[in-house]
Amino acid sequence: MTRAIMIQGAGSNVGKSMLVAGLARACTLRGLSVAPFKPQNMSNNAAVTQDGGEIGRAQALQARASGRAAHTDMNPVLLKPESETGAQVIVQGQRFATLRARDYAKAKPQLLSAVLESFRRLSTTADLIIVEGAGSPAEINLRAGDIANMGFAEAAGVPVVLVGDIDRGGVIAQIVGTQAVLPHSDAALIRAFAINKFRGDPSLFDDGLRAIAERTGWPSLGVVPWFADAWRLPAEDVMDIASKHGGACKVAVPRLGRIANFDDLDPLSAEPGVSVEIIAPGQPLPGDANLVLIPGSKSTIADLAAFRANGWDIDLAAHLRRGGHVLGICGGYQMLGREIADPEGIEGAPGSVPGLGLLDVTTVMRPEKRLALTSARHVASGAAVEGYEIHLGETHGPDCARAWLEVDGRPEGAASGDGRVRGCYLHGLFASDAFRAAYLADLGTVSEMRFDDSVENTLDALAAHLETHMDVDQLLALASEV
Template sequence: MSRALMIQGTGSNVGKSMLVAGLCRAAKRRGFSVAPFKPQNMSNNAAVTSDGGEIGRAQALQAMACGKPLITDMNPVLLKPETDVGSQVVVQGKRLTTIKAREYAALKPTLMEKVLESFNRLKSNNDLVIVEGAGSPAEVNLRPGDIANMGFAEAANVPVILAGDIDRGGVIAQIVGTQAVVSKEDSGRIVGFMVNKFRGDPSLFDDGYAMIKQHTGWPGFGVLPYFPEAWRLPAEDALDISDAKGTGVLKVVCLGLSRIANFDDLDPLAQEPDVSLTMLRAGQPIPGDTDMVIIPGSKSTRGDLAFLREQGWDIDLYAHVRRGGHVLGICGGYQMLGRNISDPEGIEGAPGDTSGLGLLDVETLMTPDKRLTETQAVHASTNTAFHGYEIHIGRTEGADRARPFALVGNREEGALSADERIAGSYLHGMFRDDAFRAAWLSGLGAEAAKGGYDSTVEATLEALADHMEAHLDVDGLLKQAC
């Protein structure tokens, strides 16, 4: 019979995604057919699936750990924030609606049927499903209608392991406090705990570990030291790429937009020693010695263009271009580079037009249809083939489209300025392709490192599983599945 186990956390960013990825790889190495599952995720960093939908990027990494193709059932509800109070709701890979947070509370219980449908399909096709919770079950104000944590665990009858994060401090209170605030029924679904991100000698926490066991009555499955190679895995949060990476001479700056989306384009660049990559935060100027500025994707293109201008980055960009610098706009960033963005139907906010940066002679019309596909392309400037994906709304046309960024079959994609220093493209994921990344870096005077990006991620997943095997009772954890 197929079994399942759920990892919930004492809070957000305690490392649930990484723990699930490591357990998935450990289970795979034991010969299990295993799949990841997250009932509800909130992220603008999405991945295109083999069945033509989208899921959270963390589930894409977990699927890789399982050796499985991405399918929408792995993350049936994906919330993509568009404003501070509203999100696009994607159900089983397809956009359902855009809704405010207060309205979502009423919609959420109706989504449980789809969540369980996806979960049961995964379970019927695998020996083991490892489930990732969202946020924390201690947010008991959200328990009515919950589909992400204990509500799902109850409906699907899945046992729960609670993970705490000692790196942020107060882990005893995190775990004991969770038991104190959840109902007795929910507490009874928790079959054990583990502590994540310990720095130093784990034996120094022996007394604290014993206190948690004494106060909760739950068995412990170990203390996991901080995994230093975690940065080599694709980041789910843009803040994880916030510091400069590498010491190379090629200085690449990515603008940290408020609604940044699909920033996984940066992960392969962050691992290149010849590249110094910086995620620019609000209020920070673009350094004068920057070689390349990347304007990434956005879930709210016009809103983030206003945010960009509030930081003064438009002025910095014009100065950067005058100095001979390069600019690459990807997806929403490509739209921002043009002369105008028109959204007459108010798809991403209030209806209207917004003047673009004017660095490319193109204009964008927002349309309700969403292009969501994996793509094989050839980079026009270097004649290098690469694999990417498209996940966007809007059509972009204009004179600079006569100089395409890439060719997708017979279709010209993207645009270049006359001097080819300003480029725009709807294609995400291009830098994962080792040959393209090497050709692109060479054109900027840098050299790509030996070895491939995907092989680096694969090796890091193996190292993560080894790390967990060494410090956690992995066999004991997997035996909790039912």
Template sequence: MTKAIMIQGAGSNVGKSMLVAGIARAFANRGLSVAPFKPQNMSNNAAVTVDGGEIGRAQALQSLAARRDAHTDMNPVLLKPETDTGAQVIVQGKRWDTLRARDYAKAKPKLMSAVLESFHRLAKTADLIVIEGAGSPAEINLRAGDIANMGFAEAAQVPVVLTGDIDRGGVIAQLVGTQTILPKTDVDHIKAFCINKFRGDVSLFDDGLTAITEHTGWPSLGVIPWFEDAWRLPAEDVMDIASTHDGTFKIAVPRLARIANFDDLDPLSADPNISVDIVERGRPLPADADLILIPGSKATIPDLAFFRAQGWDIDLTAHIRRGGRVLGICGGYQMLGTEIADPLGIEGAPSTVQGLGHLNVKTRMSEQKRLALTAATYTPTGDSVAGYEIHLGETDGPDRARAWLDIGGRSEGAASANGQIMGCYLHGLFTADDFRASFIGDLASQDFNYAADVEAVLDKLASHLETHMDLDLLFELAEPVAP
């Protein structure tokens, strides 16, 4: 009989995604079939699934932790922000609509049936479903029509563990205050709490645990110390990506306003011989970079304008004149060309704009999105790579004659005549250790295995939770999935 339990947060960024990944790996290590589930996620960092759709990157990591393939049922509603007030709505892996925030609030009740359908279908495949909430249930102004937190818990009749983040301070108020502000029908779903991200001597918070239990009546599942290796796992949110400075090969990455699918940076940041410098708005691209990597974007034309507004187009030209290398992936690839045409207004008003002009290719946006898990060959060396394609638009032009990837006989990518400037649509290239070493050259770590490193960190995270969290009680609190 499948059991389920939901991890909700007493605030945003309390570490729910990491906890679900660790819990999934811990119970998978115990021999259970585990599946992660998040009713609604908001992220432009998407993953392509085995069934040809897309889900949030965090759920893809959680599926890896559970040792199973990522599937669209793990994240049935994905919101991909395109502007400050609107987002593309992905339902069960496919584009459903593009809505302003106010219109999406009205549409949410219609999506509950798809959420429950995916949840119950997933439940047929596992012994335990570990569910991740979104934001905080204390946002009671969003409770009507909720599908992400207590609205889902009520509809699916699943128990909840409430997580507090002690690193921010005020964790007692986070938890007790959440109970105080929620209606009793929602409070009744909460069966326990835990404290995350503790630094120092855990015993110093014993009185705090007692105070929370006395005020709420909830048992504690434990105080979880800060997990130092969290940065080595793929980042879910753009705010989680950070610069690394220890390596000898320096890659500069401009943080675009609508940066998307930035998991390309994860293996580069993890490689001990590579430094990744995330360049924030208002800062010039560093003159000492060996490579400038322009990442993916959810809105290429607006992000190209943003790129120019920072003066990065001037910095990029200077970098190229100095002999520096450039790589554009997906939206970054499109920006490097001579022109981007959006006649249908996919990204706003219909328009055609001039690209950065460093690759002799042009891009034409179209409504059809390409979603594919892809194996390819890096033609200069024959190295095998595996990744995914997730983009709108087609790119063509003379520099495509120097395509540097082969995908089952289909050429992909473009390069300048001297090979200094390159672009492609394939995400995930750098997870391939041999390709990463070939592309970076002698300065890359020759003995670093990225996939093995991620697996080792997931096992270490599971052990961390086995030590500091009462997983036996958590499993006992999980309840059978109602038909």
């Protein structure tokens, strides 16, 4: 018998993803076979799955917390924003279309079928499915055709726990107000509530819990205190990208408008000897940085134009004159070359734009996307690297003769003659302890951290945190058979 429970938020960024990851680990440690599920996600921080598709990074972390491999059925609809009004739509791991918001609404009935198909398939593999909603069910203007919150809960027959974020203030209104605006049939799907991100003594909110319970009729599953080590877990939301101050080695990361697959930053942020500084638009790249890391981008050409508009190209040239290092990953790699050609207009009008000219390579955009889990070798140190590729475009040129990675026997990446400018398509390479240690050694920094151990220990600590402060027994009792 498979049971399911859904975690929805009274607003965006209330901590749903982290709660699901912690509950997945807690229930797995109890001996249950657990699978995470998110019907619809919006993120440019994707993970590549073993079945050859892509899902939201949060679901990959939740799968890890559950002790299972990430699968496309865990996040059947992924929206990857490409502009202010349009997004690439990934269905069951593969590109479906690029749609504007209005057109996406028309496609939702078709997408709900795919969502339910994935959910039913996943339900045959686990004792418990923990479902994560998106945004808030209180956005009743989006209820018609909804596949992310109550529309899914109703169609799949899954009960809901509503979570409020007390750190923002007004949490009583968040919970009570959600019930007030929901249609009666949707409100009836909510069986309990919980409060997240409390700072201080949780007992101080006892009167608040009673007030919410009296007004809604829903029982409380508890008040979850702020989890201080949350930053140690890979983040999915671009809102969660933050500077991390550690040691003397400074890595500067320009915050691109369509930054993608920024999990490359997580192992560096966790290093005691490294400070990762996220540079907001309008701010200069710091003059004392050891490394400027240009991350991936969902819209490379547009982000390159913004890079120049911010004056970062001038800052980058000065950084190199001072003897600094530059690393571009995926879209950042493409920007470092002499030219980006887009003959088919994949990212806008057909044509070509000059790159930053720091690597003697040229990129040609192609409609075929490369999605692959990849094993590689760092040529200089011999360190094994496990990563992934997720990109459009092919990059070639003289500097590729100085490839510094080897993937399945083929060279990967490019380097300048002095080795201080490098680029590659491989994401996740800094998660390799041996590679990270070798790379940081070139910057004069010693690394002794074991990143995977840090993530696993943090997931265990998060599970213990939720077992202490949340009524997990009651949550499991509320889960219904599907």
